[in-house]
Amino acid sequence: MRRYLSDWKGLVYNFAFFLNGLLIFLLIFESRFSVPIWMQSLGRMHPLVLHFPLVVLMLYGFWVILIEKPGSVRWNNELAGILLLIGTFTAAVAAFSGFILSKEDGYEGDALFWHKWLGVAISLISIAWYSMQGYLSPWKLKSKLVAAGFLLLLFVGGHLGGNLTHGEDFLISPLPQAEDDVPKVAMEDARVFQDLVQPVLNQKCISCHNEEKSKGNLQMQTQALLVKGGKNGVLWDTTKADLGLLISRLHLPLDDKKHMPPRGKVQLTDEEIVLLAAWVKGGSRFDQLVSSLSPQNPVYAYAQNVLGGSRTEEQYNFDAADADEVAKLNTTYRLIRPLSAESPALFVNFYNRANFKSQDIEGLLPLKDQIVSMDLSKMPVKDEDLKILSKFSELRKLILNFTDITGKSLDELKKLPMLKEISLSGTGVKLANVKSLESFPALKKVYVWSTALTVNELAELKKLRKISFETGFRSDTLILALNPPVIENEEVIVSSKTPISMKHQIPGTEIRYTLDGTEPDSAKSLVYTKPFSISKNTNVKAKAFKNGWYGSKQVDRFFFKAGYHIDSVRLILPADQKFKAKGDITIADGVKSDKQQSSGKWLGFRENDFQSYLLFKKPVLASSVTLSMLRNVGGFIFPPVRIEVWGGANEKSLKLLKIITPEMPVKETPNSDYLVFNAEFDSQKLSCIKLVAKPLAKLPAWHPGKGEKAWVFVDEVFVN
Structure with a gap:
């Protein structure tokens, strides 16, 4: 029995030693290391395993400090050795999984740096301590000094990890503020954002969206960062029914992985959700005074509860x-x-x-x-x-x-x-x-x-x-800007008979539009008088004009002209499991995705090229192929470096019809947008078309993921 126990200890020790060696190797070559998809699950085990070594190693450390003399009946060499071995092994597992997790988006800054290196130090010191048990008798002073220093490392490392996960004020956030810390703001002086909205964001959101930890590449410390948004786009959009990401994610079920704040964090109250929604709906102004609101406004009612006020x-x-x-x-x-x-x-x-x-x-x-x-x-x-x-x-x-x-x-x-x-x-x-x-x-x-x-x-x-x-503010020296016109069509894949309709809420407003990609003006652009149709892929751009007003901002929508019906689609190489949409049929199902990469309607390719056959039962007279794709710079989604279009009577008789080399984004490129690539070629009868799009092998040096592979996202393909 003793031999088997010894063998068990040896196996655990050797595996812990191996993990520590692997960890040192990965740290040395960290800049060249890219976490494969299958390993990401190991990283996400970190929150599950980290508590075990903390508890076990703290128990061992306190035990060493408390033992006062040789031969004490309170010391059990066998049990102590097992306890330290278990702590050593689980510390190595926790450090390794933590390193993997640190490679995901949203973790950065000094806190991550120190937490990572303290975690590695704890793992290395643990295995060194276990290896030198014979030289560190627990009742000697040097052992107690090692234990005290080790406990300090555990406390500091654990504290930094807690800050990364929950925010620096997680422990004290439920406690009422000291009276001296409560801002004394009168209702007459209070501002909606500064005194109502920002405190909610600071308490419930900023722990995951700050300079140390920016989940989704989103930070919330300043007004500019809020307006900028994250890798999924801007936080609010009053043109959308759900008012955009910030409000829609608050309304998701608690079990939904996109619900914010995530399960386990302090949730927003109903009143706080209404406050944020009303603020966004009211124009998300950063300078608005509470006193300018009607007493019936939900924001004003919230302010009365939070700030008090003289109005009854x-x-x-x-x-x-x-x-x-x-x-x-x-x-x-x-x-x-x-x-x-x-x-x-x-x-x-x-x-x-x-x-x-x-x-x-x-x-x-x-x-x-x-x-x-x-x-x-x-x-x-x-x-x-x-x-x-x-x-x-x-x-x-x-x-x-x-x-x-x-x-x-x-x-x-x-x-x-x-x-x-x-x-x-x-x-x-x-x-x-x-x-x-x-x-x-x-x-x-x-x-x-x-x-x-x-x-x-x-x-x-x-x-x-x-x-x-x-009636609004008017003067001889100030002219107000019109709201943009509304393009009423919700479907962007249209036939040649589908009318494109526009309107404006203010009667008497003239809508000017273009179909050639140029910016509309008030003199030469087409005047909208009735719905019109399109005969090809078209980017409709429109502005509103009215005497006594500044012209509106531009609104645009890209419409795809529905082409030949594609009888069947076959992906030559599979899409990534995270972004597989409906599989093969995705690129010919007539469903256009929104700009959210997590919409479930995009095919995503990273390890594989996008390669697909489009098959027709009867030959079609084809002269162009249009690919609808996505760019999300923050989400590592770039245009392909090369697009190839092949065609022929069948899969074995294809010839190259067109090559497109898309322009790559630069640092100043807007984060998220649709991409449309149109490949035109000599008109010819085709029964089979093969498409190839190659992802960028290495993201540029200015990108946070420099050196990593980019994604290619596709959702629709149109022939003619």
């Missing part, structure tokens, strides 16, 4: 809604929340324009006696929907900015006895519609900026006494 909230004499009913009616894109703590009043925000229906408003009628504020900005609300809204008898504030109402049914809202504020900015209301609001019983304030009303009509409204009309 309206007292409501109705009962609170049933909590189960509120929970049942809450959806991901229709948020219902109390106006403030302990208040029976509710406010509702809508977010998903694409899926919005009139029934979404009607479905809230069970709460009509508690809803006092409703924000329908940018939803496709029609004039007929105002009849439903007129049933919400407790409604005080209604926001209809940039909706589709024309104003002809505004009188329906006269049935609301408590309505004090309505916002009609960016709608098509006429002067007569707006003037009729004077007869509303409780209405005090109306917002009508960016409407079709002329300067003279707005001046006429300003003369009215009962209601305060907010």
